[in-house]
Amino acid sequence: MLKYLIRRLLYAIPILIGVNLITFALFFMVNTPDDMARIHLGAKQTTPEMIAAWKQAHGYDKPLFFNGNAEGLDTLTDTLFFQQSVRLFTFDFGLSDSGRDIGADIQQRMWPSLALALPTFLLGLWVNITLALVAVLFRYSRVDKTALVAAVLLMSISGLFYIIGGQVLFSKVLHWVPISGYQPGADAWRFLILPVLIGVFAGLGAGLRWYRTLFLEEVNKDYVRTARAKGLSEWRTLSRHVLRNGLLPILTGVVVVIPTLFMGSLVMESFFGIPGLGSYTIEAIQGQDFAIVKAMVFLGAVLYIAGLILTDIAYAWADPRVRFK
Amino acid sequence: MGLAGCHIPWNDPYPAGTTAKPILLRAFSAPPKHLDPVMSYSSNEWGIISQIYEPPLQYAYLKQPYTLEPLTLTRMPDVRYLNEKGQETTRDRAAFSEYTLHLRGDVRYQPHPAFLAPNRELSAERIAQLTTPYELPTGSRALTADDYAYAIKRMGVRAYQSPILDTMMAHIVGLKKYSENVSQAYEKLKETRSGGGFFDLRPYAIEGVQVVDTQTLKIRIKGVYPQFLYWLSMNFFAPIAWEVDAFYSQPGMKEKNLSLDTWPVGTGPYMLVENNPNFRMRLMPNPNFHAESYPCEASEGVSRALLDDCDQPLPRNGGVLYTLEKESVPYWNKFMQGYYDASGVSSDAFDQAVQLSSSGNIGLTPIMQEKGIRFLGGVQPTIMYFGFNMVDPVIGGLGENQRALRQAVSIALNMEEYISIFLNGRGVAAQGPLPPGIFGYEPPPVGINPFVYRWENGQLVRRSLDEARALLEKAGYANGIDPATGKPLKLYFEAVGASPDDQARLAWLRKQFAKLGIDLVIRATDYNRFQDKMRQGKGQIFMWGWNADYPDPENFLFLLYGKNGVVATGGNGVNYANYANPEFDRLFEQMQTLPNGPERLRMIRTMVHIVQQDAPWVFGFYPRALALYHHWYHNAWPNMMANNTTKYLRVDAAERVERIRQWNEPNRSALWIGLAALLGMGAGAIWLYRRRQQQRAREEGGSC
Structure with a gap:
């Protein structure tokens, strides 16, 4: 290895x-x-x-x-x-063309990005997989069909609508959370809860459909039939056997993005005032700051390669049949 | 949400208790790039550093027209005129002008570690631990004339990128020679010391900058240049203490983003104590700020309520908290919730905030009035114009035909319509190159552009399209037909960007030309290519703008001065229309050094009339700034030239807290209903699952 x-x-x-x-x-x-x-x-x-x-x-x-x-x-x-x-x-990124130290800026900005991206990623993964399993549990029933239609509807709406709609509903109308902003430390949750929930919700349609398709491919295989024959409940069959065997394709799409979570999200961070890395590259392109552009592209490439290597390692962990050569 | 109960209101975006402090709550939409006064030249940067640094002069806050007054000086600079031999002479024979600046004795720098000698010799380990300079013990000292001289010396170092170095080299005696020498020395030092290090400018001297004693500075400039006083009100001339330069030059500082460009050090009313340009910046009052009080004089037309704080000590607030707000929607909503004290009006929010009366007057909507929101408006010292390239063979030149063509287009381009559609009425159609507030501007009917408008029944009336068509015919393009091709005359507009907003503007523009039968071809490109075309004189028609550096007509009329032609100067001029009229140029050269008075006004009138007739520009519009502010926000006044106005503003924090509480009461019942609905859905799913399992068991049992 x-x-x-x-x-x-x-x-x-x-x-x-x-x-x-x-x-x-x-x-x-x-x-x-x-x-x-x-x-x-x-x-x-x-x-x-x-x-x-x-x-x-x-x-x-x-x-x-x-x-x-x-x-x-x-x-x-x-x-x-x-x-x-x-x-x-x-990894010496030097100074930006406007004179700021790029390494120091990345260090400062990556934590808020991570504070937003990591919970959105983990919660999104959990919610998508859970709801996909529920849809498979009720497959081809009215519940499943309703979930599918809802998923298509959710996918059809622009992410900006969720962001602005969420801000208007939860901050402007209900006054539950700040409309935008950020505080480091323990107070951060007040600012992150809305963007995280919106991020999860915005990704729900695509995630639900994708994972449902993966699990449906598994659900008619022999080992599932065997598990049922052993008397396992449907939920146990899905969560213990189908989920584990469906992990490989999930890992392909998921592990590779983990390192890039540092890079942040342009739209979410801009609208919610999260001082992360999301807009760093775009602002640099607009401001023709090549020092930042090349550093961020390089960093993005490094993280992506790291993600691909992690995916390979995760394959071996998830499926003992996979061996490195 | 239980935790949120500790933070009332729940949607408060600030740390607890912030809104109860007498600080200003502001937003900024783009991170400032430079806070070093030697290179900073953007309005968003000046909005911050002008509160920290103090150049010798400032604009009187409540006076119109714009008036300079001493800031760190005991009186306005003494001006002497000298001949070639350095002997005093009259203004009209002067070879040099000498400005003597007498500094106040009570001005001190803000607390800063640079003023303690040990902090200028920190170890690399100590520097590596720092995140802000204020983690070190601080000191201070009195302002001296040397600090102003040091700032001018910094300007002369080419590598420090002062945007006005070339302009000042043309005026300050000896600056050019000094700059060449010192820039070479700097490069040599850079080669020998790769890790940086202090480049001490004190041993270098500029011939025209003389420190007489600690409180007196003399600056000698070439010839007569009365506009120099305006430059003395800009941050380029703000004092820099050599100790600060030495402190930030220590190796390792830049890698920690600790520099004059990020942590400014001045004598002004505030000091920057938090600087994360991607998040938040915080100004705190400078405890060493010298005595300065709120003005007790205001020009006619200024509300008397603005004199309530007369003679009270400045600053009138406890600091400023700037938060980065990139998007207009959350910014506007937070303003409406009370979390920002003031806001501009974006086009999205315009209808919600502002209503226009039938006479075009701007007022607030009932929603705004109910909240006690007020507004301030003012015409900016800016002109936006459509320029014709005067070296273009079709549209340029001073011949009768070309002039008639440009005049016809000037009539057809309906700027009132443009202002109404694209600016929500926030602009004034321009009659000439000088905006209101600048000496020489005269409102209609005196200042009317007679080639585009008529004055009828006390009103400005745009000349008719028939008149424009007649001019077009005179130009040789009857009904817009180009006799050379037999087809509609093709003109070309150089456009930047092609966003949906731009498309609407460009469509409107094409329509205006089509009214004369002219086919306007849009050549859209990016900003870099657009600038290239302009510099090379390859464009035909373009849109450009100019914001006043200082309130003098010279700063606008030089945009049409022949020797500033962008082609003539090889791309360095600002006369992008390449307009050159010998009579205009002759008058400009006389006018630029004259003091404001009847003679200067007469000359300006003639010059304005010349350009109105020649029409090198379609005089577009003077933008009108509109700002909304809450009831608890006091002393706001739109002085468009002054940047250091934060010190005058006051907030009633108790009222702000009370209003915010009223406007942001959380809806608790909706929260319980939402939670109950979620629980209900979960319970329903479990019930459904169990029912399905039992049904399947029954089916499987039956089949056995």
Whole structure:
């Protein structure tokens, strides 16, 4: 297993270089360093001297991938791509183009993101699986059909509707919870309860249908029939046997997202005023802050790769037949 | 929800007891990027740092027209005019102007660790433990003239990215030479010290900046430039203590986001004690703030109620809590719940908040009035305009035909309709380049644009489309047909963005041109490409705006000065229309150095008439700002030039608490009903399951 993990980690290096290469190419295809300088300087009148000084201060005065004025290895290393990529691999994200330390910002912002994303994820998983099992329990009955129709309806409505509707109902009309905001520490639950419930509710339709389909595939298999023949109740059969055997496809979709929970949710955090990482990348793209963009894309890729490796490990844990080669 | 009972009301978004404190509760919609006065130039950043820093001058809060007054000075700067030899001379023969600033003796810095010497030599371990500077013991000291000189020296370091360095180099004697030298020295230092370190500017000198003694500073500028006084009211000229620069230059500080750009240090009424730009920022009163009292004089037209706090010490509140609120819906709802003291009016909430009378006057809806909400409105010192590229062969040039074409378009673009549809009436159709409040602006009928409007029965009337068509015919495009092609004349509009909102505006714009038979082609692009086109003079028609840096007509009329043409200056000018009229330019050069008075007004009238006739712009509109505020919020006044007005505001916290309690009583019965419904559903499911199990058992038993 260790060998397998090392091999997977080594595979990650060319993938990350590739991701980085694409990020650089795409970003600078749309924005030139001069454009970035103008946006960051924010002055009504930007002079060539101001632009040149800004580019020099931020290292954007170098060629992107190939330095024709340099010699030998410097043609590749004395470039924007090389200079700005190498540090990423040591997780030194450096300073943003507006001068803030990116690592410090990520550390500060990831906890509120996690405080929102983790309960939403866990509660959502539990609710979706439970309701899917209930739907399978009453399969093909009126209860099941009603649940299916409701699921389709829930899926058809925009997430924004749940957010604004929830804010209006629970905060504006009923005055139960703050409409938006955040407090660190023990008081955080007052601010998280509404976005978490809305997050769970918004994902209910798709989750219910997906898990119901998975469990229905299992429910007619021989081992289930055997369990029933042993005299187990239907609920016990579902929760003990069907759920466990349905875990593999669930793990595929679930474990891979666990590391990326740090990255936060753009819409939920914006509407509920949660000071997380959700909007960090978007704001950086809008503000043409390439230092943040490349750091966040890199981090996202690392977390995704970590998620895939975790999924593989989870497979082996859930199904002893799976072996690493 | 039991726990929520401890926090009354349940939907209070602040830590318990916050609303009961006499602090202002405000929101900000975007995190400020820079709080260092040397580089900060955005209104959202100035909204914060102007409460912390004190440049030498400020705008008198309740005076109209905008009037400068001393802030950290004992009196307004003394101005002497000097000849080439440095001898005193008259204004009209001056080669230099010398401004002498006499500082007050009672101004001290806020408490800050930088003022204690040991804190400027911290170990790396100690710095690594810090999250805010205020975890260290603090000190203070008196403001000196050296601090103002130090701020100007910082401006000169190119790498510090001052947005006004090039402008100031043209005015302050010796700044250019100093900047070249000091910038080179800075780069050398950076090469030798990779981990940063203090770049001490004290040994460097600027020829035109002289510290006479601790309380006196002289600044010498080239020629006569009366607008320099306005610059002295901006944060670029706020004092910086060298100790603070040294403190934040310690290696490891930047990695902890501890810098002048994040933790400002000033002499103003407040100090920033919490800074999480993605969440919350908090200002507390500066305990060392010098004596300053609420004004006792106000211009005519200012409500006398605003003088109730006359002579009371400033600041009039206990601080400010800013919360990041990115979305307008929660911001508005929280304002309506009482959790923000004031709010703008977004287009979504406009109908709920504001009603327009048949005469176009703005009033509040009954819902707002019931809550005791009040509003403040004022025309901003800003102009939004549609510009014609004067170097374009079709629409540009000063020939009769092209001028007639532009005048025809100016009539057809119905700005009153634009303001009504897209701004909910929050704007005033512009008659010329100068907005209200700026010297030289004259309301109609005197200041009417006679080429677009007529004055009839005491009212402004837009000229008819028939007149526009006649002008179009004169231009050689009868009925909008281009004789060269035999088809409708094609004009091109450079647009930024293509959102649904933009689409509506662009559709409206096409319709306006279609009224003359002209086919307007929209060339939508992103902001970067749009700017490129403008700099290269490749656009034909575009929309742009200008917000006053200072309330002087020069700051608007220079947008039409030929030597500022964006093409002529290789992309560095601000005259994006590339308008160049020799007569206008001649008058501008005379007018810009004149003091406000009848002679200057005469010149401005002529200049405005010239541009009205040449029509390089369709003078669009002056936006009207509209702010709502609660009954407990006092002393609010829309001084559009002043940024340091927080110190005048006062809140009645007891009233705020009471109103919030009334407006946010939680609905407990709905909670019990909801819980009962959930329990009922659970019980129903269990009952259904059991019934189904029994039924199946019976079926299976029967089959046996």
